[in-house]
Amino acid sequence: MASLATEAREITDGGNPDIFVDVDAKSQEIYGFGAAVTHSSAQLISAMAPTTRASLLEELFAPDGPMRLSMIRIPIGASDFTPTDAFTFDDLPAGETDWDLEHFDIGTDRAAMIPVLQEISAISPRVRIIASPWSPPAWLKTNGSLEGGRLLDEDRAYETYSAYLIRFIEEYARAGLDIDFLTVQNEPQLRNPDGYPGTDMPVWQAAKLIEKLGPGLAQSGLRTAILGFDHNWELNPADAATTPPSEDPAYEYPADLLRTDAARWIAGTAFHCYYGNADRQSQLREQFPEKTILVTECSGSGTHGDSQEKVFVDTLSWQATNLLINPLRNHASAVLTWNLALDEFGGPHRGGCETCSGVVTISTSGEISRNAEYALLGHAARFVPSGSRRVDSFGTEELSHVAFRDPNGVIVLIVWNPTSSDYPVQVGDGQHNVNVELPAGSLSTISWGGGEH
Structure with a gap:
């Protein structure tokens, strides 16, 4: 039911992703x-x-x-x-x-x-x-x-x-x-x-x-x-x-x-x-x-x-x-x-x-x-360790999602796919975009950029 959290490997530059993460729109500390x-x-x-x-x-x-x-x-x-x-x-x-x-x-x-x-x-x-x-x-x-x-x-x-x-x-x-x-x-x-x-x-x-x-x-x-x-x-x-x-x-x-x-x-x-x-x-x-x-x-x-x-x-x-x-x-x-x-x-x-x-x-x-x-x-x-900050994420109403920037600058996106089908989606911050396929009925964590976890 829950997919494994993964570090994204397939990254494209630029473009408008399906889920856009605004890494500069910081909110509460975690x-x-x-x-x-x-x-x-x-x-x-x-x-x-x-x-x-x-x-x-x-x-x-x-x-x-x-x-x-x-x-x-x-x-x-x-x-x-x-x-x-x-x-x-x-x-x-x-x-x-x-x-x-x-x-x-x-x-x-x-x-x-x-x-x-x-x-x-x-x-x-x-x-x-x-x-x-x-x-x-x-x-x-x-x-x-x-x-x-x-x-x-x-x-x-x-x-x-x-x-x-x-x-x-x-x-x-x-x-x-x-x-x-x-x-x-x-x-x-x-x-x-x-x-x-x-x-x-x-x-x-x-x-x-x-x-x-x-x-x-x-x-x-x-x-x-x-x-x-x-x-x-x-x-x-x-x-x-x-x-x-x-x-x-x-x-x-x-x-x-x-x-x-x-x-x-x-x-x-x-x-x-x-x-x-x-x-x-x-x-x-x-x-x-x-x-x-x-x-x-x-x-x-x-x-x-x-x-x-x-x-x-x-x-x-x-x-x-x-x-x-x-x-x-x-x-x-x-x-x-x-x-x-x-x-x-x-x-x-x-x-x-x-x-x-x-x-x-x-x-x-x-x-x-x-x-x-x-x-x-x-x-x-x-x-999402202590000291991370939530940042804004937008797009793809069928999916629920929330994004963070950790203390090392890594961007972390948690996505819930409630549908009964696998869901191919591109996520990213406009500069670095990631192509992933979310399994049906899955909770997924995707991370990119910054240092290593």
Whole structure:
């Protein structure tokens, strides 16, 4: 389904190619591509034989390897993909509180998460980490539960939760793991998570938290950048329907947050792919051109009974345009899929998605399968390193495409051919044009010029 990325060899001079790349029309800088190391992913990877684990992580993250992933997202506490019961780093019996965080402990993460991340960091020292909480500790919430509810609207709650998040970043730094980006709440408009941690965090409350968090990070000497929102391109009608009476559904949550006083502490906005489309990124960019945009989550999935081949084809077909090409054409500086690794049953998971797929599948027998997300990310991560710039590309409406200029001046064009036929096409920048034939239903990466990859 996905064609191999290739360096173009047949080059002609001059003329008007079918897909024209304007190498001088530079847009956003690219940070990288990657996936989430959830606690489920970490456990599966940690349980592998050391040599097998090292080989897989080298394959995925080595800067000169076949994939070259350079970004990771991790949960702060449990998400829906955890092999254990839900947890935070300061859980207490009902009715107890810990305003001074005397019981704060990241011990749960020392079992698998931190060792796996340390191994990845040793392979790829420049890997960037995004951290996202699913829930504050239950004693900091209105309903006393990790599922649903809001952060208490009290000054001491904002101060304590800000200190909790900073403490997490500091503890990770002591383990040799720098957190580059922090989102303050995963999916803040999902008020009723299905059996897993989650928190309703309206715009005004996110702003209050960030007003504490931003100065706190600065005073602690931490360079972690705050990202707002961390939810879908558009408000899902199901989430809008749960808006409390007399409250604003916040259809423009990302922009509304960037209009608050907290904006001075916000580096950019994180998006998920599960509703709407990436055009919303450009709309936000027009209003706030100085803020960066990242796509931090998108999972492939199937229907019970689907064959592995069907899940692969359907996932790649949808993600090629909707997760990779369109978000990058709409100013995304990074694209991350969801779980890096899951088992053959789409787990371990606690509630939530029952048919999600990982970049790789690690079966209970130890067999490793590479999924559509692997193919998708490889087409970008291997050829578009950190520091590349997106440049404009035009032409051939039947094909979806996005172009880049890497730090060595190499031009990289990613093209999706959704048609059922092979598609001969000439691509180029007007001076150097390349004749290629794109296989039917394929994702292709073409590069020319500059130095060698």
